[in-house]
Amino acid sequence: MGQGNLKTLVGYEVKEEITMNQTEEAKLNTPELAKTNTPEQKEKARKHIRLNYAKIAQGTTQTGCCATGCGCSEPQGDITDVSRQLGYQDTDLEAIPDGANMGLGCGNPFAIANLQQGDVVLDLGSGGGFDCFLASRQVGEEGHVIGVDMTPEMVSKARLNAEKSGNTNVEFRLGEIENLPVADESVNVIISNCVVNMSMDKQRVFKEAYRVLKKGGKFAISDIVATAELPAELKEDLRGLSGCYAGAEYVGVIEQMLQTAGFTKVSLTPKDNSKEILQSWQPGTQIENYVASYYIEAVK
Numbered sequence: 003m004g005q006g007n008l009k010t011l012v013g014y015e016v017k018e019e020i021t022m023n024q025t026e027e028a029k030l031n032t033p034e035l036a037k038t039n040t041p042e043q044k045e046k047a048r049k050h051i052r053l054n055y056a057k058i059a060q061g062t063t064q065t066g067c068c069a070t071g072c073g074c075s076e077p078q079g080d081i082t083d084v085s086r087q088l089g090y091q092d093t094d095l096e097a098i099p100d101g102a103n104m105g106l107g108c109g110n111p112f113a114i115a116n117l118q119q120g121d122v123v124l125d126l127g128s129g130g131g132f133d134c135f136l137a138s139r140q141v142g143e144e145g146h147v148i149g150v151d152m153t154p155e156m157v158s159k160a161r162l163n164a165e166k167s168g169n170t171n172v173e174f175r176l177g178e179i180e181n182l183p184v185a186d187e188s189v190n191v192i193i194s195n196c197v198v199n200m201s202m203d204k205q206r207v208f209k210e211a212y213r214v215l216k217k218g219g220k221f222a223i224s225d226i227v228a229t230a231e232l233p234a235e236l237k238e239d240l241r242g243l244s245g246c247y248a249g250a251e252y253v254g255v256i257e258q259m260l261q262t263a264g265f266t267k268v269s270l271t272p273k274d275n276s277k278e279i280l281q282s283w284q285p286g287t288q289i290e291n292y293v294a295s296y297y298i299e300a301v302k
């Protein structure tokens with residue numbers, strides 16, 4: 003029987019290890035448990051997300067591909083092609099450590115981030131560190147990049163990548179984007195690629211983002227947003243949450259939440275090739291008719 007390891011987080015520390023068999027994992031995917039209203043349901047959903055991304059980090063997805071991770075379809079496309087479609091240049095892809103890019107994004111936040119030498123950058127849901135390593139080149143030795151991710155296996159992978167490549171201006175912290183392990187007013191630019199859609203408390207994510215940004219700091223992320231009501235069978239499948247579409251929120255709601263958090267100059271722009279990107283994620287489901295890849299920008 004297939005086993006999946008999941009480490010639970012208490013605060014920011016790994017306290018215990020849970021081993022799940024396939025039956026237990028299957029239970030996490032039932033429509034009933036895909037509801038995310040109560041604290042218990044939310045915690046189960048977070049477990050599912052962590053387990054899913056732990057497997058992707060370790061390259062042990064049971065189907066042999068990362069069909070339930072953002073940006074992945076079955077059979078998994080060539081990661082370089084996927085990244086080009088998202089807007090990355092070949093020179094970007096050649097410059098980062100092997101294994102950091104797992105094709106998990108839904109756009110390219112650097113198209114809007116406008117990073118400067120010396121900037122302190124925070125990446126929400128940094129995965130294997132792909133965008134952190136690209137940011138580290140742009141901010142230079144004077145700058146600093148912090149990646150935060152709640153999946154211990156992703157953080158380990160990113161740290162190993164940093165160590166192997168001798169990258170000294172980037173660090174990875176274990177934590178949740180709803181409870182950022184980052185000091186107040188310490189960051190110039192926040193980037194993120196296909197993560198906030200998964201949060202079950204997006205208002206809190208935006209509030210935390212506002213807290214850690216310096217005055218005048220920029221929020222510049224790429225994410226999936228809702229454009230129409232998802233059919234129940236897609237919405238009520240926990241795999242859709244870790245797959246970056248079931249938790250997507252409407253454009254107007256995100257705009258409102260960012261303003262409520264205190265941000266100004268809020269702007270949401272669809273990516274030109276959004277449909278093309280999404281068509282390859284879950285062929286046959288037509289999720290491109292219900293969600294879209296957007297750039298989301300705001301200023302503190």
Ligand SMILES: C[S@@+](CC[C@H](N)C(=O)[O-])C[C@H]1O[C@@H](n2cnc3c(N)ncnc32)[C@H](O)[C@@H]1O
Nearest residue numbers: 055072106107127128129151152153178179195
């Ligand atoms: C789709 S992947 C994107 C990874 C990375 N941004 C990239 O483009 O390669 C989503 C990542 O976000 C992390 N994640 C999801 N929800 C999170 C949360 N609430 N707090 C922190 N990390 C989260 C997952 O562990 C996973 O590594």
